[in-house]
Amino acid sequence: MSGKKRQKRAEKALKKEKVALPSYRARRWTLLALMGVASVALVWRAVDQQIFETDFLQTEGERRHLRVVEMSAHRGMINDRYGEPLAISTPVDSIWANPRVLSPDRRVLVPLAKALGKETNELRRLLAQRSNRSFVYLQRRVNPDLAEKVMALDIDGVELQREFRRYYPAGEVFSHVVGFTNVDDQGQEGLELAFDQWLQGTPGKKRVIRDGRARAVKDVESIRKPLPGKELHLSLDRRLQFLAYRELKGAVKHHKAKSGSAVILDARTGEVLAMVNQPSYNPNGSKDARGGRFRNRALTDVFEPGSTMKPFTVAAALESGRYRPSTAIDTTPGFYKVGRHQIKDIRNYGKIDVSTVIRKSSNVGASKLALDLPREELWSYFFKMGFGDPTNTGFPGEAGGQLTPHVQWSKIDHATLSFGYGLSVTPLQLARAYAVLAADGIKFPISLLRLDEEPRGERVMRAEVAKNVRQMLKAVVSAEGTAPAAAVPGYQVAGKTGTVKKITSGGYSEDKYLAVFAGMAPASDPRLVMVVMIDEPRAGKYYGGQVAAPVFSKVMAGALRLLNVAPDDLSADSVRLAGLGAEQ
Template sequence: MTGSPSRARRYVLLLMMLCGFAVVLFRLVSLQVLQAAELTAKADRQHQKTVSLEGARGTVVDRHGKVLAMNMEVPSVFGIPTALESPAKTARSLSPVLRIRTDELEKKLRQDRSFVWLARKLDPEQGHRLEHMPMEGIGLVMEGRRFYPKGPLLAHVLGFAGMDGEGLEGIERRYESQLHGEKRVVVLQRDAMGRTVFPKGQAEQVPAAGHSLVITIDEVVQYIAEKELEEAVTKSRAKSGTVIVLDPQTGAVLALAISPRFDPNAMSSLTADRWRNRALTDTYEPGSTMKALVAAAAVEEKVMKPSTMLYGENGRMTIANTVIHDHEKLGWMTFSQVIQKSSNIGAAKTGMALGDQRLYRYLQAFGFGQKTEIDLPGEVGGLVKHPGEWGRRSLASISMGQEIGVTPIQMVSAVAALANGGVLMKPYVVSEVRDAQGKTLRQILPQVKRRVVSPETARTVTSILEGVVTDGTGNKAAIPGFRVAGKTGTAQKIDPRTGGYSSTLFVGSFVGFVPADNPRLAMIVVIDEPQGESWGGTVAAPVFRRVGEQVLNYLGVSSDEPVKLAMASNRR
C-alpha cells in the first residue's frame, strides 16, 4: 500500500515529461514546417534591405557640344538615432550647416529608428564642412544631383529635375524616358554589427546611365537673345518678354528666351508662374503682325496685288456699328503701302475681299488654332473661332489681329513659312539622342508640315515686308548691310476688370526674317505690357535689330549691299 503513491507520482511525472516533449515537438514542427516560409521572410527582412539604384541621368548639350545640363555627385546626410548619445546636441551642431531648424532636426533624431534622412543632395560646400565634423551616428552618402552649369541661361527650355531625379519641366520632362538612367533593385546584406554591405559582385554592377541629348539651341545665340531681351524688358518696365530665333529652312530653334528668367539650380523659392514657358503657353492678340499673313492669303488668292489701290477712308471706317481707326488719316494707297503703313482699314478691306471661309482656311494652314507640335511640354493651340461663331465685325477684326489668340511660337513659325518659300516647317529643339558612350541612337530631321502659299506669293509678300522696314513702321528693325523683312504689331490687351480693350495695357511685337533674299534667321520679339511707349516699332523692333546684327556676325553671314532707309513712322 505504501508504494502506490510513489508509483503514482512517477506516472504523473512521466506523463508530464511526455506532454512536455510533445509540446516541444509540436513547436519544432510548427516552426520548421508550418511557419517556415513566414519566419524565413522575417529573417531576411532583418538581415537584408532592398534598395533601388538608378544610373546617372543623361547630359544635355547645345548644337556645338557645350554642356547645359549634367549630373554631379553631391552628399546626402543621414542619421542613426539609436546610436546617438545626445540628439539635442547633435541637432544644434548640424543646424547651421544643413540650414535646417534645430527643433526639426532633433525631432528626426529622436525617432526610434535605425536610419533617417536628414538632408538630401546638399551643396558640395555643405558636404565639405560635414566631413570635418565627425559625429557618432551621422553619416554621408554620395547621390546624383542635376546641375545646370550655365545657371539661368536657357532655363525655360531645359526645365529642371526634382529631388528624385525625375524631369518636371522643359526638355527634362519631355524627354524623361530617354534621359533617366537604368533602374535596378539591389538587395543589401546586414552583417552581425548591423552594418549594410553589398553582396559579393553587386557592388560592381552599376546601373547604365541615361541617354544624352543634343539640342538645336546655340549657346551663343541664346546668350545674345537673353541679354538683349532682359535689357529691353528692364528699360520699358514691361511685365515680361519673349524672343524666339528659328532657322526658317529647317524649323530648328536657335534660341528661345523668356524674361523674367530663373535659375534651375535654385528652385525652392519659385512659383510655377516664374518657370512657365510663355512662348508656348501664353496666348495674345497679335495685332498688326497678323497683317503679313492676311496679305499672303490675299496675294495667293489673287484678290490683291502689290499695286492694288485701296482707300483709307481718312483714318475712320464704320463696320457693324463700330468704328475702325487708323493711327493717321490715310487716303488712297497701294496694297503694299497698306502693309507698310499698317493700316487697319486697309487690312479690314483685305479680309473682306477674301471672305470668312478663305481667311479661316489660311489661318489654319499657317498653323493658328492648333499646336505646332514642338517637342516641349505645355504648348497650347491658341484660339481661332470657326466662322460660324464670328460676329458681324469679326472678319475685319481678325484681319487686323484682333479676336484671335496666338502664341509666339505659332507666329514666328507662320512667318518663317514665308521665309521658306511658302513651306511651313515643324519647329523642334532636340536634334539627336545618344547613348552613354556617345553613339547616335536617333537623329531628328527637319519635318515639313505643308505648303501654305506658292514660292511666288512668298517672294511677293517678302518684298512688301521689306518695305515695312525701309519705308514703313519697322525702320528700327533695320540691320545695316542686310535686307530685313518683317512686320510690327501693337495690340491692346483685354482689361480683366471691364472685359473690354484696355487703354493702358499693350503687347508690342515685331516678327521677321533676315537676310530677306536668303533667310538665315526668323525671329519674333514680344514685349508684354511695356510702360510708356508701347508701339511694336519702338519697343520690339530695336531688339530684333540688336539680336539679328550680333547673330549674323557670329554666324559669319555676309552682308548685302547697303540698304537705304527712308524716314518713316516707328509706330504700330
C-alpha cells in the same frame, strides 16, 4: 579526589562538547564531474561550429546582415546643338541616420544639428518621428565640405550615401526651356519634365553586408549595373540664346515692361535656335515661383498679334487671284463703319495699293481685303499658317492659341481678324507663320531638338505669293515704313510691327499695350526668323517699332555674324538706315 579521576571527568566533558563534522567528498566529486561534462560539451560545440557547421553559420550570418541596396544612376546630359552642356548630373553625398542607433543624447545631437544648420529640437523631433525605422535622410545632396564636416564628428548611426545632383551651367539663360529636377532627380519643368523618361537612368542593385551600425562593410555581388540616362541634344544655339537673352532683358528693364519673350527659328528647318523670356529664374537656386517665373511664356502665354497678322491677310487676298500687289484699295477718309463699329487708321492714306497697306499698316485697307474674301476661305488660310493649331513640340503646358470657327464670326469679327484682333497666338506660333513666308510657302514642323536629317515640309502658300509678301515687308523696315529701327547693317530685313491694346475687364485698355515685331533676314534668302514681344512697356514708348524692333535689330545682327551668313545688301543706304534705326 585523585588526579586520575579528575582527568577522566575532563575527558568525558570534552567528548560531550565535540560536534561531528559532515563529509563533502561526494559533493566535490559531483561538481567536478559536472564541470568536466560542461567543458567537454563546450569544446565539442566549438569544434562543431568551427569545423562542421562553418558554412551554415556563415550563411545564416550573412542572411541576417545581407541587404540589397540601390546604386543611383547618372541622369542623361542636356546639350545645345553643338554639344555645349546645359544640364549636368554630378555625384554628391547625402547625409542619413539610423534612428535606432543614433543616440538622442544632447552631447551628440547639438554638434550634429549645428553642422547641419538645424535646430537641435527639430533634429530630435525628426528622429523621434521615425524611431521605428533604420533609415532617415538628414540632408540631401550636400556640398563636399559639409559632408566632410559631419563625418568628422564620428557619430554612430550617421553615414553618407552617394547620389547625383543636377547643375545648370547656363543658369537663368536656358531655365525656361531646360527646366529643372527635384531632389529625387525627377523632371519638374521644361524639357527635364517632357523628356524625363529619356533622361532618367535605371538604378543598379547590389548585395552588401552591413555591420551592427548599418554600414556597408562588404560588397557581395552585383545584381544589376546602373544604366545612365540618354543624352538630349537640343536645337538651341547657346551663342544665340545668350545674345537674345541679354538684349531682351535689357529692353524689358529699359522700358519698365511687365514681361517679354523672343524666339528665333531656322527658316530652312523649323528648328528653334533661341527661346528666351523675362522675368527668368536661376534653376540652380531657390525654386520660388512667384510671378509665374517658371512659365515659358514663348510657348504658354497667348496674345492678340495685332498688325503682325496683316501679311497673312494680304497673302490670302493674293492667293485668291482677285488681287495683285499693285491693286488699288480706297481707304478714304481713313475710317469706315462695320455695323455699329468703326475701323480707322491713324491718318487718311487715301487710295493706296496692296503693298502700301502693309507698309503703312492700314487697318482700313486690311479689313476691306478680308471682307472681300469668304469667311471659310479666310479661316482656312489662317489655319494652314498654323494659327489656332499647337506647334506640337511636346513642351509641357504649350498653348494652342485660338482661332474661332468661321461659322461663329460676325461681320466685325471678319474685319478685325485681318489686323490681329479676335484671335490669339503664342510667340512661337507667330514665328512659325512667318517662317512660312521665309521658306517660300513651306511650313516645317517646329523642333526643340536638333535635327540630323532635313525635315519634310508642307506647302501651304504659293512661292510667288510668299516672295511678294516678303518684298512688301522689306518696305516696313525702310525709312518710310513703321520699323526702320529693325534694320541690320549689310542685310535686307523683312518684317512687321504690331502695337496691340490689351484686353481688360472693361474691354480694350487705352494705356496698356503689347509691342511686337516679327521679321526675317536676309530678306533675299531668309535664314533666320525672329519674333519679339514685350508686354506693357511703361517708360513712355510703346509702339512695336520703338520697343520691339530695336531688340530684333541687335539680336539679328549678332546672330547673322555668328552663323557666318553672307550679307545681301552692302549699299550705303542700308548702313545709313541701320544707324538711323539704332538711334530710335
